[in-house]
Structure formats: structure tokens, C-alpha cells
Amino acid sequence: MKHLFPAISLPFEGRRPATAGKVIPLFRPDHKFERGEGESELVVENLNVHIKQQHILKEINLTIPDKKITCVIGPSGCGKSTLLKTFNRLVDSVEGVRVSGRVLLNGEDIVGSGGMEIINLRRKMGLISQKPCPLPMSIFDNVAYGCRVHGIRNWRKLRMIVRHYLEAAGLWEEVKERLNTPATRLSIGQQQRLCLARSLAVEPHFILADEATSALDPISSKTIEELFIKLKQHYSIVMVTHTLRQALRVADHVIFMYLGQVIETGPAEQVFNHPADKLTQKYLSGSFS
Amino acid sequence: MRFRVLKDKVAGGVMFSLTALSLLLVVVMGAGLYMKSAPIFDEHGLGELLFSSSWKPMRGEFGFLPFIAGTIWVTVIAVVIAVPISLLTAVFLVEYARPVTRKYVFPALDILAALPSVIYGVWGTLLIVPFISDWLAPRFVDFSTGYTMLAAGIVLGVMILPLLVSLFIEIITSVPGELREASISLGATRWQTTKSVVIRDVRPGLAAAVVLAVSRALGETIAVLMVCGNLPEIPRSLFSACYPIPALIANNYGEMLSLPSYEAALMFAALILFVVVLLFNLISRVILYRVEKNVA
Amino acid sequence: MKLKFAEERLFKVLMIGATLAVFAFVGSIIYSILSKGWGAMSWDMITKLPGGGFYVGKEGGFLNAIVGSVYVVGASAALGLLVSIPVVFYLNVYLKRGSRFAYVARLAYDVLFGIPSIVYGAFGFTIMIYFGLKTSLLGGIIVITLLIIPIFIRSMDEVARQFPREILDAAYSLGATRLETIRVVLRQIAPGIATATLLSVGRAIGDAAGVMFTAGYTDSIPTSLSQPAATLPLAVFFQLSSPIKEVQDRAYAAALVLTLIVLVLSILGRYVTNRFSKHKLK
Numbered sequence: 001m002k003h004l005f006p007a008i009s010l011p012f013e014g015r016r017p018a019t020a021g022k023v024i025p026l027f028r029p030d031h032k033f034e035r036g037e038g039e040s041e042l043v044v045e046n047l048n049v050h051i052k053q054q055h056i057l058k059e060i061n062l063t064i065p066d067k068k069i070t071c072v073i074g075p076s077g078c079g080k081s082t083l084l085k086t087f088n089r090l091v092d093s094v095e096g097v098r099v100s101g102r103v104l105l106n107g108e109d110i111v112g113s114g115g116m117e118i119i120n121l122r123r124k125m126g127l128i129s130q131k132p133c134p135l136p137m138s139i140f141d142n143v144a145y146g147c148r149v150h151g152i153r154n155w156r157k158l159r160m161i162v163r164h165y166l167e168a169a170g171l172w173e174e175v176k177e178r179l180n181t182p183a184t185r186l187s188i189g190q191q192q193r194l195c196l197a198r199s200l201a202v203e204p205h206f207i208l209a210d211e212a213t214s215a216l217d218p219i220s221s222k223t224i225e226e227l228f229i230k231l232k233q234h235y236s237i238v239m240v241t242h243t244l245r246q247a248l249r250v251a252d253h254v255i256f257m258y259l260g261q262v263i264e265t266g267p268a269e270q271v272f273n274h275p276a277d278k279l280t281q282k283y284l285s286g287s288f289s
Numbered sequence: 290m291r292f293r294v295l296k297d298k299v300a301g302g303v304m305f306s307l308t309a310l311s312l313l314l315v316v317v318m319g320a321g322l323y324m325k326s327a328p329i330f331d332e333h334g335l336g337e338l339l340f341s342s343s344w345k346p347m348r349g350e351f352g353f354l355p356f357i358a359g360t361i362w363v364t365v366i367a368v369v370i371a372v373p374i375s376l377l378t379a380v381f382l383v384e385y386a387r388p389v390t391r392k393y394v395f396p397a398l399d400i401l402a403a404l405p406s407v408i409y410g411v412w413g414t415l416l417i418v419p420f421i422s423d424w425l426a427p428r429f430v431d432f433s434t435g436y437t438m439l440a441a442g443i444v445l446g447v448m449i450l451p452l453l454v455s456l457f458i459e460i461i462t463s464v465p466g467e468l469r470e471a472s473i474s475l476g477a478t479r480w481q482t483t484k485s486v487v488i489r490d491v492r493p494g495l496a497a498a499v500v501l502a503v504s505r506a507l508g509e510t511i512a513v514l515m516v517c518g519n520l521p522e523i524p525r526s527l528f529s530a531c532y533p534i535p536a537l538i539a540n541n542y543g544e545m546l547s548l549p550s551y552e553a554a555l556m557f558a559a560l561i562l563f564v565v566v567l568l569f570n571l572i573s574r575v576i577l578y579r580v581e582k583n584v585a
Numbered sequence: 586m587k588l589k590f591a592e593e594r595l596f597k598v599l600m601i602g603a604t605l606a607v608f609a610f611v612g613s614i615i616y617s618i619l620s621k622g623w624g625a626m627s628w629d630m631i632t633k634l635p636g637g638g639f640y641v642g643k644e645g646g647f648l649n650a651i652v653g654s655v656y657v658v659g660a661s662a663a664l665g666l667l668v669s670i671p672v673v674f675y676l677n678v679y680l681k682r683g684s685r686f687a688y689v690a691r692l693a694y695d696v697l698f699g700i701p702s703i704v705y706g707a708f709g710f711t712i713m714i715y716f717g718l719k720t721s722l723l724g725g726i727i728v729i730t731l732l733i734i735p736i737f738i739r740s741m742d743e744v745a746r747q748f749p750r751e752i753l754d755a756a757y758s759l760g761a762t763r764l765e766t767i768r769v770v771l772r773q774i775a776p777g778i779a780t781a782t783l784l785s786v787g788r789a790i791g792d793a794a795g796v797m798f799t800a801g802y803t804d805s806i807p808t809s810l811s812q813p814a815a816t817l818p819l820a821v822f823f824q825l826s827s828p829i830k831e832v833q834d835r836a837y838a839a840a841l842v843l844t845l846i847v848l849v850l851s852i853l854g855r856y857v858t859n860r861f862s863k864h865k866l867k
Contacts, residue, residue, distance in 0.1 A: 095683040116294045123760035133751040136773045137848055145769075146759035195755070202759050297762035304675035307668055312693045313735055318700070318708050325711045374603045382601035394604060396855065397611045403784070403851040404844065405791020407818040408618060411840045412824065415617045454607075474590040478593040501699065508701020510794035511822060535703045535794065542710065542798050545784050559707035563700065574692055 003034040016111050040106070040124075040205035040236045041066045042087065047101035047111075049082055051094055056082045060101070060274045064206075064253075069237045071251035071268070073244065075288060080240040084208045086111075087238070088125035089118050126199030126235075128212040132191035133181035135198075139175050142183045142194055146202035161201055169197035170227060189220025196227065201219060207231065207264070209239045213246065225250055236242060244284065319563060326557035329550060339559065344521040346541075351554040353561070358439070358523045361530035363513060364506045366442025366527070371449050372499060379457030384469075384483055402451035408513030413444040418516055421528070430528045436518035438531040444512050449502045456498035460491045460580055497576035504569035508562055510535035534558050615844070624626045625834035635804045647673060647839050650820035652806045656722060657816060658790045661729035662782065668730075669737035670778070671807045677745040678753065678763050678770060691742065697735035703794040709749025723810040725800025732795050736785040744777025745770070755772040776857055785856035787847045793818035 031257065042064035049057040058081045064070050086099060102109050110121055110273045120229045123146070135142050143162040162179070166172040171193045175186070185196055192212060198261060199207065209228070213221030227235055229250060241247050247254060251268040256277075264271055264280045275281045282288060329338065333351060339351025382391055422435025464487045472482040488495070518530020519540060538555050629646045636645035680687045709728035718724055748770060756766045771778075793816070801813030803824060817839055824836035 046644040088758055090757060092755070093681055093754070116291055119294065119760045119762060122758050125758065127754070127758035129751055129755065131751065133749070133755045135752060135755060135769050137769070145756070146761070149756075149759060149765050150760045198759065219778075293765070294764055298766040300764045301675070301679050304671040304679065307673045308675050308690055310688055311668060311672060313736075314731065315693055315697060318704070321708055321711050322704070351706065374606055376598075376601035378607055378682040379761055381597075381604050385597065385600065386604075390604075394607065396852075397608055399851055399855060400611050400615075400848065401607070403787050403791075403847050404614065404820055405788075405793070405847060407791065407793050407821045408614065408840055408844055408847075411621075411821060411837070412614045412617050415621060416613060450607065450610070454624045478589050480596045481589060498844040505701075508699075508703060510701065511818065514827070515822070528670075535701060538703055538707055539794055539797055542707075556711065557708060559704050563704050566700055566704070568698055570696040571692070575697045578688075578692070 013174070023025065027144055032253060036048040042206070042236070042238075043102075043104040045102040045104065047086065047103060048099070049079075049086060049091065050098040051082075052096040052150040055273050056260055056268075057086070060262055062255055062262055062265050064236060064238055066236055067232055067234065069232050069239060069250050070253040070255060071247040072238065072240045072257060073247050073283075074257035075283070076242070078257045080257055081210050083257070084127070084210050084240055087208055088122050088127055089113075089152070089205070090119075090122075098286045113285045123132070123202045124197075124205045126202070126204035126207045128192070128195055128199060128207065128209040131215050132188055132195050134191050134194055136181065138180045139183050139194060140179040143198050143201050148201065153262045162197075164192075165197040168231075170223065171197060187220075189223065192216055192220065192224060193227070196224070200231075205236065207235050207237045209237065211240055211242055214242055220245075244286075256283065258283075295419035302433075307433055313378055318561070319560075319567070322556055322560040322563055326553050326560050329553035329557050332550060337555075342523055346548065346551045346554065351549060351550070351557075353534075354560065355521045355523045356532055356534045356537050357519070357561075360501050360507060360533040360535075362442045362524055362531060363445060363517065363533050364503055365440065365508045367449060368445030368499065368503060370443060371453055371502065375457055376455035376495070379454050379461055379481050380483055380488075382454075383458055383461045383477060384487070398451045398454055401447070402455075406448065406509060406512040407515075409444050409448050409512040413440055413512060413516035417443050426528050430526065432530040434518065434530070436516055436530055437528050438517065438524045439527040441513045441517035441531065441533070442527075444507055444516055445506050448509060448512060449506050452505055453498060455503045456501065456577075457495065460494035460498060460577075461487060463494070463580055477582065491580065493576050494580040497580070498574035500569050500573040501577070504566045504573070507569075509564055510539050514539055534562055618837070618840050618844050621834075621837040622844075623852060625838040627838075630835065630838045634806070645685060646840075647815075647817075647820045647835060649804055649806050649841060650815040650817045651842065653722075653800070653803075653814035654817040656807065656814060657725045657729055657796060657800060658786055660726045661733050661789060662786050663732055664705060664726070664730045665733040665737050665785070667676055667780065669734055669741060673741045673745050674770065676742060677748060678766060682750070694735045694738045694742075698739050701794070702732055702792050706795045706798040711794070713799060719811070720799060720801030720813050721811045722800060723805045724798075725796045725814055725816070726810075728795045728799045729789050729792065732792065733785055733789045737781060740781035741774070741778055744774045744781065747777075748773055757786040763801055776860075780854045780858045783850045783857065787850035787854070790850075791818055791823055791843060791847055817846075 024086070042066075044060050044062050045055055047060040048055070060083065072083065074080055084090065085094075086103065087110075091099060099111055101111065103111050105121070105124070110117070113121060115267050137144055138147070140162055143165055146157045147158060147161055163172060163176075166175065171190060174190060175194075183191065186194060191216075196207075207228070213224050216224065225246065228239070231237065232252075239247075239250070247268075253266070254268050254271040255265045256263045256271065256275075256279075259277055262274060264277045271280065272284065275284055298382060322547055329351065337349060338353055339357065340354055341350070342354040343350045343352040344355060376509065378394075386394070416434035417440045420435075421437055421440050422433050425439075426433035426435065426437075467484055468490065469482055472486045473479070477485070514536040517533060517536060519536060520530040521531050521532050521537075524527075524531040538558050539549075551574060627646075629644065631646055631651060632646060632648060633644075633646035634649050635647065639675075655758055674686050705728055709724060709731065712727070713719075713724045752769060752773070753766055796816045796821060800819075801817050802818055802819055803813040804815070805812075807814045820839045821836045821843060824832050824839065827833060828834075
């Protein structure tokens with residue numbers, strides 16, 4: 001049996017003997033979950049983003065490695081969030097934005113794409129925003145929304161998907177009795193996990209987390225961090241974070257940005273322990289933030 | 290799958306055309322009124338139309354001065370009555386009143402805003418007109434029916450009150466609290482703060498609100514028509530009858546078909562209203578948008 | 586030094602006076618309509634059509650005007666919603682924040698909102714002549730629809746602009762198209778739409794100048810779109826100008842009915858806003 005989330009060790013075995021031994025037909029039955037190496041790798045080449053007269057991102061070149069947690073650090077206003085929004089093309093909804101350069105996902109440029117490509121792209125890029133943002137509907141509908149949008153109407157299938165991903169986000173036990181209550185009644189930490197489940201339900205390749213824990217209490221943010229560490233076996237995770245300590249805890253790969261430029265990038269150990277750039281050293285030692 | 294994107298695009302197109310079409314209404318309206326009133330320009334010059342006071346449609350004389358004068362006078366009276374009351378009320382509600390008070394005042398203003406103009410007309414004929422003819426006018430002039438410019442002004446003033454109050458409140462609340470605190474910490478009283486800091490800060494906004502209310506007053510028809518007396522003469526005093534432009538249009542719509550130039554004259558009256566109100570609205574809205582932006 | 590406290594007190598008194606004046610106006614209007622209208626009110630008034638000799642004081646009621654108003658305003662509100670919901674959705678979802686076109690559009694709707702209904706009436710009348718229509722239910726519906734669209738759009742747009750952008754972003758990042766977010770958006774702003782509808786309908790039902798030219802007046806209930814239709818405000822207006830006391834009384838009764846309808850709509854609107862949106866500040 002191929003578990004989708006072996007690392008989370010879903011409590012499937014004991015309680016659902018019926019499905020044991022066969023792959024649960026999920027979102028797309030033909031879907032091969034095990035992606036090959038490098039299949040979810042993102043390469044950014046000479047990326048420039050202007051918003052009106054402002055030059056937000058300047059000549060960005062970097063690689064987001066496959067199935068790792070990549071932390072983007074840097075002082076606020078340095079363009080971290082814009083970078084994330086470029087990855088799923090949400091920058092499009094900003095008035096007066098100009099994007100140039102290339103962002104290659106599995107070798108395909110996503111900057112110049114349009115129409116259906118954007119919709120598929122956004123599906124591949126699950127976004128977790130700073131403030132949990134449940135849709136104004138029930139818990140069940142929140143998770144099912146993405147699937148319904150993508151054409152899954154079968155109720156039993158939806159139920160299975162919802163359960164599966166709520167379990168993956170560690171929320172199922174807490175909400176299984178009240179799937180039909182409005183999502184806004186959940187605590188803020190639960191809401192964030194709900195948003196995670198909602199993103200996972202459309203089967204993304206990436207998880208883009210934009211300071212996903214900054215609005216949460218320490219315990220909830222620890223839960224999210226642990227989830228991310230488990231999820232990185234199957235997803236490439238890009239985290240924008242404000243707190244250096246969080247980056248130290250979870251990062252495999254680090255990107256340091258300052259004023260719209262990438263100053264330094266590399267494996268976490270290297271960047272944290274032997275920063276090459278003066279600016280990085282200063283930032284890590286806490287002389288500015 | 291492509292179908293979804295197509296649907297999105299098509300819906301966007303449909304919605305855009307709905308928006309554009311409804312916006313075109315402004316242009317179409319202006320053009321339509323102009324075309325209908327064009328014949329009158331062949332017979333009379335614009336100056337003669339606007340500044341002659343001889344109104345004899347059957348003889349082909351169309352001097353709009355009495356109506357224009359009536360409109361302006363009634364509007365001025367309404368503004369003179371409404372602006373102080375609404376400004377004081379708005380300041381009171383924002384700067385002084387407790388939430389409980391607001392809870393009672395807002396519904397009252399809501400009701401005032403919701404009442405149809407014909408109801409204001411009924412109220413005018415029931416209360417204001419007798420008040421003027423029996424009580425107020427005898428102290429100043431020999432005789433008045435009560436159906437006067439003053440009555441129209443009072444009714445109109447009350448009608449624009451809720452609009453003015455709500456605009457004023459919006460504008461006054463846009464002043465940041467720090468400004469008030471700064472002034473109060475210098476030892477100014479609350480009223481001094483309001484007068485010299487808050488109101489000074491938002492003067493353009495307040496002016497825009499008044500302009501907007503004026504444009505609303507200019508077009509008010511039925512209520513004014515019911516109490517203004519409807520005599521096509523230039524009003525001589527507060528206690529003489531007057532005849533504003535909207536009332537002129539409303540009163541004569543039945544007859545105008547018989548005389549082509551009469552119809553054109555009435556359409557010209559509508560055009561005047563349209564143009565003036567359009568300009569006033571444009572100016573005040575642009576200013577108000579700026580005020581709004583400062584808040585956000 | 587004393588002066589500034591005296592000034593403070595003086596203006597406080599003036600302000601309270603002004604606020605009380607507002608109450609006095611509301612009270613006197615409601616009182617005069619109620620006291621005059623209640624005496625003239627009877628069951629016949631709202632259940633019967635005008636009989637023979639109605640206008641010289643014989644029996645009958647103004648059911649024709651009530652039904653006419655409901656026809657005109659109901660149809661216009663339906664048509665108006667059909668146009669304005671897509672427009673509001675377009676302005677707030679399809680167009681980006683800070684878009685030039687959205688600015689111009691909002692400005693134009695505000696201007697349209699400010700144009701007096703008598704001008705709408707005159708304009709509608711010229712259109713009707715152009716198409717060879719006589720005063721009719723259809724004419725009234727057309728003009729009131731034009732009149733109501735800017736009111737709808739303005740008040741709904743106000744609500745829709747409060748809609749949190751993050752929710753849209755969340756829906757997009759799940760792969761929804763802009764059109765597919767409509768369910769989410771509608772669900773969120775439904776109370777706002779309900780309130781806007783109620784208040785706009787309240788305005789439309791009381792508008793006399795717009796229907797005066799276009800819907801005309803008649804003693805019977807219209808059975809087709811091409812027949813003229815009576816409306817409540819005009820029932821008040823025409824009957825009040827009669828010299829006969831019984832007819833005038835009917836005007837007061839009609840005014841009472843109109844006032845009640847408008848008040849109920851306004852109170853309902855406020856109730857919906859308070860009931861369904863907890864954090865909305867007035």
C-alpha cells in the first residue's frame with residue numbers, strides 16, 4: 001500500500017479496513033503521487049518586478065530545491081511576499097504590475113503563461129497566507145471548494161477527500177463532529193490548519209507559506225512547523241518568515257533578501273554558520289531586522 | 290477544462306459591456322435632451338432664453354429667468370436652513386454624543402432620508418403652509434397664501450438634512466484622533482478644537498458636501514411643486530410665490546405635446562438641470578473621493 | 586479666559602438644539618401624516634378600485650395605485666438587480682484595486698445617482714416618443730429601472746468594497762477563475778445586497794417625478810405592459826390637488842400607506858444589516 005502521507009502515519013489502518021490494501025482513489029484516479037526527482041523544482045532567472053514606478057524585485061536568480069523547506073528571510077519590505085506571489089501569479093491582481101524575466105517550473109516558463117495554464121499553476125502552488133483566511137462557508141465546503149471548482153461533484157468522493165486532507169493537516173479529530181459549522185468558528189490555529197488542508201486538497205506540488213505562523217500562538221505555530229517538516233517528503237515548501245529562529249528550526253535551504261535583491265542563498269547550514277556576505281552576517285547577528 | 294477559462298472570459302465580456310452600457314447612459318441622456326431641445330435654439334438665442342423674464346409659451350416667448358431665479362432662491366433658503374442644523378448635528382454626533390444618543394439619532398435620520406418627496410409635500414401643505422400664512426406672514430406682509438418661496442425652502446431644507454448630516458459625519462470622522470488630542474492637550478476646549486482644528490482640516494470636504502446637497506435640492510420636484518405657489522414671476526420676497534424649473538417641467542408635461550417649441554423649451558429646462566447637476570456632482574464627488582482616500 | 590467656556594456651552598446648547606430639531610422634523614412629519622391619514626383610512630381604501638364618481642367624493646379606494654406601484658417597482662427592482670449585480674461583481678473582482686476604469690465608473694454612477702428623477706422622467710419621455718410608446722406600465726418600468734440602477738450599484742459597491750481581498754486570493758490560489766469566486770463573494774455580501782435592495786426599493790416606490798410622465802395614471806389595474814398604471818405617490822399628489830374634502834382625505838390615506846411601506850422597508854433594511862453583519866459600523 002502506498003500511503004500518501006507515510007510520514008504522518010495516518011490512522012487509516014486500524015479504523016478503515018475497507019480501504020486498506022488499495023490506493024484511495026482521490027482527486028484524480030490516474031494521479032501519480034510519487035513525483036520524480038526534480039519534478040517540483042523552481043528556477044528563477046533574471047526576475048524583475050515593477051509595481052507602477054517602484055522596482056520591487058531586482059534581478060532575482062535562484063533555485064528552489066525539490067522536496068525541501070526553503071526559507072526566505074530578510075527585513076520587512078524587502079519583497080519576500082511579492083516573490084511568493086510571483087510564483088503563483090497572484091501579482092497579476094495588483095494594478096500597474098510588470099514582470100520580466102523567467103520563472104521555470106519543471107522547465108516551463110510561468111511568467112508568460114495565461115488562461116488555463118495560470119489556473120493549473122495556481123493549483124500546483126498551494127498558498128498559506130499570513131492571516132488564516134477561511135472562505136465564508138462551512139468547514140467541509142472549505143476543503144471541498146477547490147475540488148468542486150475543478151469539477152469533482154461526487155459527494156462520496158468529496159467526503160473522502162475532505163477527510164483525508166483534514167487528517168493530513170491534523171485537524172480531523174478536532175472537527176469531525178462539526179463539519180457543517182462555519183469555518184470562522186474555529187480557533188485561529190485551527191483555521192490555519194484548515195487553510196493548509198484546503199490547499200492540500202487540490203494536490204499542489206508546492207506549498208507557499210507567507211509568514212504562515214506569525215498570527216498564531218506558539219503552540220499552534222509549532223504544530224504547523226511540525227506539519228511542514230512531515231510534508232516536505234512530498235512537497236517543496238517555500239516559507240517566508242520573519243523570525244530567524246523559526247528558519248533555524250525548519251530550513252533546509254535559505255534565501256536572504258534585502259531591498260528587493262537576493263543577497264545570499266544556499267543550504268541552511270552554510271548560510272547560518274558561514275555567511276559569505278557582510279549584510280547576511282549583520283542580519284543574522286541581529287543588528288537590523 | 291478550457292471551458293472554464295472561456296466561461297470566465299465570456300462572463301467578463303458580458304459584465305464589461307453591461308458596465309459600459311450603463312455608463313453610456315450619462316452621455317445618451319445629455320445627447321437626447323440636447324437633441325430634443327435643439328429647436329428652441331433656432332428661434333431664440335441662449336442669452337434671451339436664460340435672461341428674459343417673459344414666459345408666454347402660447348406666444349412663443351420663453352424667458353427662463355423667473356424659473357431660474359425661483360430655483361436659485363429656493364435652493365439658497367434650503368441651504369441656509371439645512372447647513373447650520375446639519376453641521377451642528379454632525380459635530381454633536383461625532384465629537385460629543387454618547388453611543389446611546391447615536392443609536393436614537395441615526396434611525397431618525399434614516400427615516401428622514403427614506404421618506405418620499407410627496408410625503409414631504411403633504412407635510413408642507415399640512416404644517417408649513419398654514420404656519421406661514423396664519424402666523425409668520427401677517428407679521429411682515431399684508432397677505433400671503435402660505436404657498437411661498439419660504440415654504441418651499443423650508444421643506445427642501447429638511448429634505449436635504451439627512452444627506453448633509455451623513456456626509457458631514459463621514460468627513461468629520463476622517464480627521465485623525467491625534468489631531469484632536471494635540472489640540473486638547475494644549476488646553477483648548479472641545480469646541481475650540483472642533484472649530485479651529487477639525488473643521489479647518491476638512492473645509493474642502495464640507496464644501497463639497499454642500500455642493501452635493503445643492504445639486505440634490507436643485508432637482509427636487511414634487512415636494513417643492515406642492516408648496517411653492519407656481520407663479521411664473523421673479524419672486525420679490527420670501528412671501529411671494531415662485532416657480533422652480535423642476536416644477537415647471539412636471540406641471541406642463543401634458544400640454545407640451547401640442548406646441549413643438551413648447552416641448553423643446555421644457556426639454557431645454559431639463560437640459561439646464563442636467564448640466565448644472567452633472568457639473569456640481571462631478572466637482573463635489575472628485576473632492577469627496579480625495580477625502581475618502583485620506584482615510585484609507 | 587471665561588469666554589471660551591461660555592462659547593463651549595453656547596455651542597453645546599446649539600448642537601443639542603439642532604439634534605432635537607432633527608427629531609422635531611421627523612416627529613412632525615410622521616405625526617401629521619398619521620393624524621390626517623388615520624382618520625381617512627378604511628378597509629375599502631386599500632382593497633377597492635376607484636368607483637364611479639370617485640373623484641367627486643363617492644366611494645372606492647386606491648387599490649389601483651398600490652398594485653401599480655408594486656408592478657412598477659417590482660419589475661424595475663428585478664431588472665435593476667439583473668444589471669447591477671454583474672456590474673458590482675465586475676468592478677470589484679474583475680478589475681484590480683486602483684484601476685482607472687473603476688474610478689471613472691464609480692464617479693459616473695455617483696453622478697447618475699445625483700441626477701434628479703424629473704430629468705430621468707423627461708429623458709424617458711423622449712425615448713418613449715422616439716419609440717412611439719404611450720404612457721404605460723412599460724414606460725414607468727423603464728424609467729424607474731434606469732433610476733434604480735445607480736442606486737443599487739452605489740449601495741452594493743459600498744458593501745462589496747469591504748470584501749476582504751485575501752478571500753479572493755485564497756480562492757484564486759486554489760485554482761478558481763474569477764467567475765468561480767462569485768459564489769464566495771455573493772455569500773459574503775448577501776446581507777449587504779439585501780439591505781441595498783430594500784433601501785433602493787424604498788426610494789423607487791416613493792418617486793413621483795419619474796413616473797409622472799411615463800406611467801401615467803388610471804383608475805384600473807393594468808393588465809398589460811402597454812396600459813397606463815397608477816402609482817401611490819401620484820395618487821397622493823393628484824388627489825390632494827382636488828378641492829373636495831373627501832378626495833383630499835383619500836390623498837392623506839394614500840400618503841399614510843406610502844409612508845408605512847417606506848418605513849417598513851427602511852426598518853427591515855436596518856434590521857438585516859444589524860442582524861447579519863456583526864462588525865459593521867455605521
